[in-house]
Amino acid sequence: MKNKDLVFIFFINMLTFKKVLCYNLFAYLKWALSSAGRASRLHREGQEFEPPRVHHLNIKNRKVLFLCYNYIRGNSMNEYMREAIELSKENLSKNYGGPFGACVVKDGKIIGRGLNSVLRNNDPTAHAEIVAIREACKELNTHDLTGCELYTSCYPCPMCLSAIIWSNIKKVYYGNTKEDADDIGFRDDIIYDFLEDLANDKENRMLNLKELNREEALKAFEQYKQDKDKVTY
Numbered sequence: 001m002k003n004k005d006l007v008f009i010f011f012i013n014m015l016t017f018k019k020v021l022c023y024n025l026f027a028y029l030k031w032a033l034s035s036a037g038r039a040s041r042l043h044r045e046g047q048e049f050e051p052p053r054v055h056h057l058n059i060k061n062r063k064v065l066f067l068c069y070n071y072i073r074g075n076s077m078n079e080y081m082r083e084a085i086e087l088s089k090e091n092l093s094k095n096y097g098g099p100f101g102a103c104v105v106k107d108g109k110i111i112g113r114g115l116n117s118v119l120r121n122n123d124p125t126a127h128a129e130i131v132a133i134r135e136a137c138k139e140l141n142t143h144d145l146t147g148c149e150l151y152t153s154c155y156p157c158p159m160c161l162s163a164i165i166w167s168n169i170k171k172v173y174y175g176n177t178k179e180d181a182d183d184i185g186f187r188d189d190i191i192y193d194f195l196e197d198l199a200n201d202k203e204n205r206m207l208n209l210k211e212l213n214r215e216e217a218l219k220a221f222e223q224y225k226q227d228k229d230k231v232t233y
Contacts, residue, residue, distance in 0.1 A: 104136035112136025
């Protein structure tokens with residue numbers, strides 16, 4: 001918690017209730033310091049900061065307390081997750097695609113942003129994570145995003161999970177769960193079911209996969225194996 005934040009909270013009290021006792025002011029400031037420390041610790045552990053119980057306070061004191069709490073909550077939220085969530089909200093008005101946003105971060109700097117652009121680009125692969133990864137790769141001029149982190153407003157779909165793994169991103173933070181996505185009509189579960197059936201050699205009518213002309217296709221692979229200048233990834 002920065003000093004300017006404490007000053008802000010102090011003046012909330014002063015401007016809201018002129019007759020508030022000094023005891024309450026110091027009590028609120030003490031609470032603010034304690035809450036800020038707890039919020040910071042919980043954030044590092046990937047947990048949510050929850051407000052304290054205030055049933056013992058009167059209405060005026062509750063109002064001041066929650067003004068302080070809401071301010072702390074907004075400022076303790078992870079800045080990169082906030083960016084991803086804001087991008088998802090942006091799509092509600094732009095209607096480029098579903099309400100999903102993501103950003104790629106390296107060394108504390110956002111190097112790629114993406115919002116779902118499936119409808120805008122007529123591209124079923126233009127999910128927020130994919131768009132953010134493409135922008136990050138372009139920014140760094142590389143296909144390898146080792147050392148980067150991805151923040152996304154929702155648990156990545158199977159396609160995006162694959163892209164994240166291929167790009168060598170090792171850490172992902174997400175907001176909404178895949179169950180939350182299912183609740184608004186985005187059903188990734190059918191893809192998971194298909195992959196599970198595929199792994200277990202079970203029939204699944206969602207996609208018909210057939211091997212064709214493997215002998216001819218292998219010729220390119222054989223040439224690739226002999227190429228001493230090939231770049232593997």
